[in-house]
Amino acid sequence: MANTLDFTKGHGTGNDFVLITDPAGERVLTPGLIAALCDRHFGIGADGLIRAVRSESLPAGEAILAEDPGAEWFMDYYNADGSTAEMCGNGIRVFVKYLIDTGLVTPVRGETLAIGTRAGVRDVQVSAQGFAVDLGRWRLDENGPLVHPRGVQVARPGLGINVGNPHVVVALADDSELEGADLSVAPILDPAPPEGANVELVVPRAHLVQDGVGQIRMRVHERGSGETLSCGTGIAAAALATRHWAGPGAPHQWRVEVPGGVVAVRMFPTEEGEHVSLSGPAELVYSGSVDLDRLRREG
Template identity: 65%
Template sequence: MVAFTKGHGTGNDFVIIEDVDGALELTSTQVQALCDRNFGVGADGVLRVVRSSAIPEGAAALAEEPDAEWFMDYRNADGTAAQMCGNGIRVFVHYLLRSGLANLEAGSTLPIGTRAGVRDVMRSETGYQVDMGRWHLAGGEPLARAAGLSVARPGLGIDVGNPHVVVALASDEELDDLDLNPMPILEPAPTGGANVEFVVPAEPLVRDGVGQVRMRVHERGVGETLSCGTGAVASALAVRHWAGTRAPSQWRVEVPGGVLGVRMFPAEDGEHVGLSGPAQLVYRGEIDLA
C-alpha cells in the first residue's frame, strides 16, 4: 500500500506521493490508474515528492541551486513526464510545509527543482507566488481548430518552461461554447505538442491598473482542466503582447476553477513572470499500486 494526499490549485487537482529517497518507480500505467476518475483516485496529474539528490533529474537542479533540496517529479494524467506545472508547484510547496519537510518564512523563498529548472516559491496574500523564470515567444502563429469553433483561429506560441499556444476569441459566448474534451488541432503541429489556451480579454481590458482576461485550456496529456498555472501565465503574456507596449504588467486571469494572478517583472537575466494563487490539501488515503 502507498500513502497519498489529494490536493488542488484552483481546481487543477493532483495525487501527491511522498517518496523522499526515490525508492518508488512510478510507471506510466500506475500514474494513469491513479489519475483515473472512475477507477482510481482521480486527478489531472501526479506529484512525486522526492529529494533532488535521490534521482538523476535532480542533479541539474542542484547544480543550478545547491539549496534546491526538493524536486517536483510531475506526471501528466496519461503518465508522461512534464517540465513544469504552475498550479502543481504551489500544491507541492504547500504539502512540504504542512508535512514538516520544509519551512518557508515570510519574505523568504523556497527553491524547488523541476524539469524546467529551479523555481523559487514564496508566500503571497492568496497562497503562494512562484517565480516562473524567463519566458520567450516560441515563434510562428499556428492555426487552432477546436470543437465548437466555427473557423480556425491563429494562435501565439509562448514557452514558459513548457510549450503553449494561446488563441484569442471574440466573446465570452465563443469561449463558453467550446468543447475542449477533444484535443484541439494545431496546424502546423508543434513537436512534442503544446497546451492550448483560449482567451477572451475583458471589456475594459484594464481595471485599476490590472489587466483582465478569461481562459479555458486543454492540457496536453490531460484534456480540459479547471485551471492551468503555466497556461494562465502564457495567456497574460499573449494578451499583453497583442495589447502593445502600454499594457500593464499585472494581470488577473479567471479560469473555471478560480482566479490566478500574473505579474511580469525585470530580473538580471531578463524579464521574469510570476504566478500567484491558492493551494489546498483535500484528503489523505492509501492505495494499492499493484
C-alpha cells in the same frame, strides 16, 4: 501484506493532483500506474501526479543542485496519462503546501523556497495570501500554429509562449465563443508542435484594463490531461500573449479568471531578462492510502 500507497489530494484553483512522498526515489512509477491513480472513475482522480523526491536522488537533480544547492526537493510531475511534464504552475504551489504541511520543510512566512523541476529551479515565496512562483524567463514564438478547437467555426492563429513548458494561446471573439468551444478533445494544431503543447483560449473581460490591471478569461486543454479547471503556466502564457497583442502601454499585472477561480500574473525585469510570476491559492483536500494490487490499470 497489502501493497499500499499513501497519498494526499490537493488542488490549485481546481487543477488537482495526487501527491506522494518518495525521498530516495525508490518507488517505480510506470505510466500505467500513474494513469490508473489519476483515473476519475477507477482511481483517485486527478489532472496529474506529483512525487516529492530529494534532488540528490534523481539523475536530473545533479543539474538542479548545480544551479542552486538550496533546491533540496524536486517536483517530479506527471500528467494524468502518465507522461512527464516540465513544469506546472498550479502544481508547484500545491507541492510547496504539501512539503510544509507534511513537515518536509519548515519555512518562515515570506521566505522563498527553491524547488527543482524538469524546467530548472523555480523559486516559490510563501505568504499569508498563498504562494507566488517565479516561472523565470519566457520565450515568444510569433509563428505559432493555426488552431482549430472543436465547436469554434473558424480556425485561429495561435501565439507560441514557452514558460518552461510549451503553450499556444488563441484569442476568441467573445464569451459565447469561449463557452461554446469543446475542449473534451485536443484542438487541432497545424503544424503540430513535435512535443505537443497546452492550448489556451482567451477573451478579454468587459474592461480589458481596470485600475491598472489587465483582465481576461481563459479555458485550457492540457496535453496529457485534457481540459482542466486551471493551468498555472497556461494562465501566465495567456496573460503574456494578451499583453503582446495589446501592444505598448499594456499593463504588467493581470487577473486571469479560469473555471476553477482567479490567479494573478506579474511580469517584471531581472538582470537576465523579463520574468513572469504566478500568485494564487493552494489547498490540500484529504489524505489516504490506496491498495495498488486492487487498482484497475493497464501496462
